[in-house]
Amino acid sequence: MRITNNMMLRSTSSNINGNKLNVNSLNNQMSSQKKIQRPSENPVIAIRALRFRSTLSEIDQYYENNIPDAESWLEVTETALKNMITIVGDIRTQCIAGANDPLTEDDRNTILTTLEKLRDQVYSEGNTDYAGRTVFTGYRTNQKLTFMEDDRTTSYNITQTLSYEDIQEYRYYGDKVTVPTTESEVLNNTISDPKQAEFDRIRLSYSEIDSITGADGTVADGTTTASTTLAYKDADGNQLGTIGVTVYDTLEDWAAANGNSYKIDETAGMQSVFIKETGELILGEKASSELRNNKASLDLNYNKTGFDKGELRPEYYFNCTDTTNPTDPIEYIKYENGKEVYQDIEYIVAANQTIKVNTQASEVFDANLGRDVDELIEAVRFAQEAYDKVTKIEEMKTMSEYSSDECQAALESWLTAAEKERDYANDNMQKLYNNYIGFCDNYLEELNLAKTEVGSKGQSLELTKNRMENQQTTVETLMSTNEDRDLSEIIIDYTSAYNAYQASLQAASKINQNTLLNYI
Amino acid sequence: MPSTFFGLTIATSGMNAYQVALNTTANNISNVQTEGYTRQQANRVASGALRVYQKYGSVGTGVTTTSITQVRNQYYDTKYWYNQSSVGLYETRLNYLQQIENYFIDDSTSKGFSTILNTMFNSLDTLKNNASDVNVRQQFIGSAQNLATYFNSVASGLGEIQSTTNDEIKSTVMNINAIAEKIATLNDQINVIEVQGGYANELRDQRAVLVDELSAIVPTEVEELPVKDSNNPDHYTGANYYTVKIGGQILVNTYEYYTLDCVARENKVNQSDIDGLYDLKWSNTGNSFHAGASSMSGTLKALFDIRDGNNGENFTGTAHVLNANQLQVTKPSMTTIEELALPEKGVLTINGRDYEYEGFTYETDADGNITSYTFDLSNPLTVQEQAKVDNRSVAVGTAVNSMGIPYYMAQMNQFLRSFATAFNDILHQGEDLNGNKTDYYAFFTGTDKVTGEEFTFDGLDSNGIAGKGSAIDSYYKLTAGNICVSGICQKAPTLLATTTSITGTGGVDAYDLIEKLATLKSDVVLYRGGTAEGFLKCMISDISIDTQESEIFSKNYANIATAIDNQRLSVSGVDEDEEALDLVKFQNAYNLSAKMISVMAEVYDRLILETGV
Secondary structure: OOOOHHHHHHHHHHHHHHHHHHHHHHHHHHHHOEOOOOHHHOHHHHHHHHHHHHHHHHHHHHHHHHHHHHHHHHHHHHHHHHHHHHHHHHHHHHHHHHHOOOOOHHHHHHHHHHHHHHHHHOOHHHHOEEOOEEOOOOOOOOOOOEOOOOEEEEEEEEEEEEEHHHOEEEEEEEOOOOOOOOHHHHHHOOOOOOEEEEEEEEEOOOOOOOEEEOOOOOEEOOOOOOEEEEEEEOOOOOEEEEEEEEEEOOHHHHHHHOOOOOOOOOOOOOEEEEEOOOOEEEEOHHHHHHHHHOOOEEEEEEEEEEEOOOOEOHHHOOEEEEOOOOOOOEEEOOEEOOEEOOOOOEEEEEOOEEEEOOOOHHHHOOHHHHHHHHHHHHHHHHHHHHHHHHHHHHHHHHOHHHOOHHHHHHHHHHHHHHHHHHHHHHHHHHHHHHHHHHHHHHHHHHHHHHHHHHHHHHHHHHHHHHHHHHHHHHHHHHHHHHHEOOHHHHHHHHHHHHHHHHHHHHHHHHOOOOOHHHHO | OOOOOHHHHHHHHHHHHHHHHHHHHHHHHHOOOOOOOOOEEEEEEEOOOEEEEEOOEEEOOOEEEEEEEEOOOHHHHHHHHHHHHHHHHHHHHHHHHHHHHHOOOOOOOOOOHHHHHHHHHHHHHHHHHOOOOHHHHHHHHHHHHHHHHHHHHHHHHHHHHHHHHHHHHHHHHHHHHHHHHHHHHHHHHHHHHHHOOOOOHHHHHHHHHHHHHHHHHOOEEEEEEEEEOOOOOOOEEEEEEEEEEEOOEEEEEOOEEOOEEEEEOOOOOOOOOOOOOEEEEEOOOOOEOOOOOOOOOHHHHHHHHHHHOEOOOOEEEEEEEEEOOEEEEEOOOOOOOOOOOOOOOEEEEEOOEEEEEEEEEEEEOOOOOEEEEEEEEOOOOOHHHHHHHOOOEEEEOOOOOOEOHHHHHHHHHHHHHHHHHHHHHHHHOOEOOOOOEOOOOOOEEEEOOOOOOEOOOOOEOOOOOEOOEOOOOOHHHOOOOOEEEOHHHHHOHHHOOOEOOOOEOOOOOOOHHHHHHHHHHHOOOOEOOEOHHHHHHHHHHHHHHHHHHHHHHHHHHHHHHHHHHHHHHHHHOOOHHHHHHHHHHHHHHHHHHHHHHHHHHHHHHHHHHHOOO
16 A cells, blocks of 8 residues: 555544543543543443432431431430429429428428429420420421410310310318408308318319300300200210210309209219319219210310410310411311321431431320329418418417407307318328329329430431441442542553653654655 | 657657656645645656658657646545545534533532432422421522522523534535535536646646535535537547535536525424524525435534434324314324423424414323324415315424434423422422412422413413413423522522421421422432433433444544545555655656757767768
């Protein structure tokens, strides 16, 4: 084949260009340390890299965002539960102290004030927040668990399910002594005869109720409509029958309506009494045993306006409707088809692994706790008052204005009555103290269980965190193996490519330096 | 007995001949670096012998230069021109494919689709954990807008490429026209020279360079036939017919040449096409020149492939005449709203004839698949036309079997429509932070080019009447170019729905909808049997395979071109050593001839001055 100088030049230049391409590609590799610069150079690497990056970005999200966030949630929850345990523990201590009567009046007063203080704190832990989000309120993190101020305008319509298990025996005291203050009162006032009555009752979670709604939709408020009926059902939700209910404003009204004594007349069928002030459904014997025998429950729908500071907001415990603004009622659903609706906040902490970070108030803060403490305080106060009455009458006996024989004889009767009341009150208080030690134990058990659960979640989260850390490293390594080139390897290749390039330049400089023309 | 002075004449002929040879060499050397120059050689023959009526018969009369010709082998030219169109095709394709590829790169340095999608879904996960936090909502909305912006920028980038190719088509066509004109002129000049005897070497070189250039643009065939004297068929006149065909159609017919016109389309062929794409037509006949046809090749075909390539997925079906103004198309090739790439107004091609339509509606079956389309024609059909059209196959645009801009646009639209539909449908079930329903706006929406209003995809036309078709506010309107996150949501992040009910069973931090949205990343099949995550993988494999192929073929054809060119140069190139050798040879020959004259002078001197004096 005939070769011309130009052909040699052309092939030299194309060779130089080829070498330059190599040098350029290796230079790119060296400066980026990546195997490929564009997907088309090696689609397999490019697509695999996408997958790794996607996995890594997910792991980063778990490891760097979700897990630390979840840890904080759990920590905050655990601290709140610990505080709560301390509070309930304190209440229990007071109960034990109280149960160990006789105590001096001062001691009783101390217990009373301590209990009152603790009562204020009982639910405040439920308002704990993490970064502005209340942790015990499910999805409603923008609201607190309790009312933060005394609120006289807010009204709710609440449906509370009362189970036969909630039936408690409870003592009611009537005809309390009113200490006379003048001689004529001593002589002329009827000396009351304190009475003790024991009934089965179911206590609502709230007191100061406006009205209740019966099975037939009758709204009974004790003034315009006094009575209605309540339907009860078995565990499967089959309706079994109805119980009559009469609504009274206070216990006194109930007594007044029944000839100054607590009575439920069940001759015409099962009956009960609802006291608005205390929020109690007091059951007749028949009604009580019917509910117990059938393991029945009943849905009590009631309206309540006005809440005290520290009271639980009903939406975290019951199906209810906020009717403060009657034109725009807000409905809250806690139970759907008899099942509790859980507002679980779950964080994804690893691929296909979630962790529930929140604990709902209804799981740990028993709605009865506050009411229990209230009743205890009430009982202590009652005992205190009864004690005061006795002291007062004893004092009166020594006073000159009551020195007449008549007076003294009357005061003696007053004293007997007051002493009877004091004995009842003391007995009741002792009984409650003992009961409440048991209740506190139950509450503590619940709380401890919840705390353990949160703690063990924290531990499993720790394990997941370690695993994610490892996975992060693994994926990063895999990614690097996939797309990165070892620098030393590139340098070797680069050096040889560069040498080839230099050689081709050298060759080009020699070629065509001389032609035959130079020699003629 | 010849003339006494005959020797002088013979020597002179030698001097003349080598003078010419030396000149030719000089010409060769001077043109050693001239593009397209073919080496020339002076052809010499011994002059006709003289009968001198002597015993020894005839006497040689020296040398004659008969011609100066090019050393060129037409075979290599043909081969070169044939190969050149493939070189042009793949080189141009590679260039543009790499530009397209740039938009789909996603690595540590340039943040592409996957990175943006991952960020968006990570923000979504963060939102799941903090559903009520307005800042986190804003962050998620921002990251969703980033995704939309990414597609906007890719769409406008691809549109830019489409526009560039369109411009390049215009300049390329102008180049073809210029070449055609020049070749025709050269044909004339060459024939003028050659009909008088002789060779127009330099002009032929110029013409060959033009054909070299042309052959890279379009497949070029050249035919050169001698012009015979019609009275005397054996007599060669010296002139030649020179025909250049591009893509099988005549561009230059010796002295005549034809030009191509770029005619801007009045109607789009694909929904996402830019305005004013050119179609090529012959200026004289007005017939179309299909430079993008599958039989074509060269730079021009590459440009058309990139500009119009729809992977063979243009709209087709069977036409049925409903009435003079309406045409129904059944068995359509596009059966879902997602893949629908029909322009709102366009041209139906039936049986080679174009029928303009100004809108369409479609009918769906129980599964929501489109079973037929009804087109509203701009001009009513005559009875004859109706007969011609009925039951014929109909097409919009042509099937260009290459993955070009329209293909990638359609793919993006298809993905985005599926993704946006799934996304919006989930969010429509929800309530915003204020407890209001969010079904009155679409989260992923687009803006109407004309009115600037956001789409709600409610399936209503401008009069609020429900329907299906081009005039309806449906996902058909959503494209990669106009997708965005609803301004309603961007302005007020609280209006984003995260749950089906804020009150009732839920709360501000309820996240049931977010959980559903999260499945859209990798659990729900959205696009080409894959998930959202898989979209870029599909795109990358499409573009990479194409780019790789072009790269390989471009290299191969360039290598073949080099080989053929080398063979061509091997025959017709100027070699300096050879020319130097010629120089020595011819100089020697010239010197010898000159010496001959002085020898003859001595001979005559002896004879005339000294003999018999």
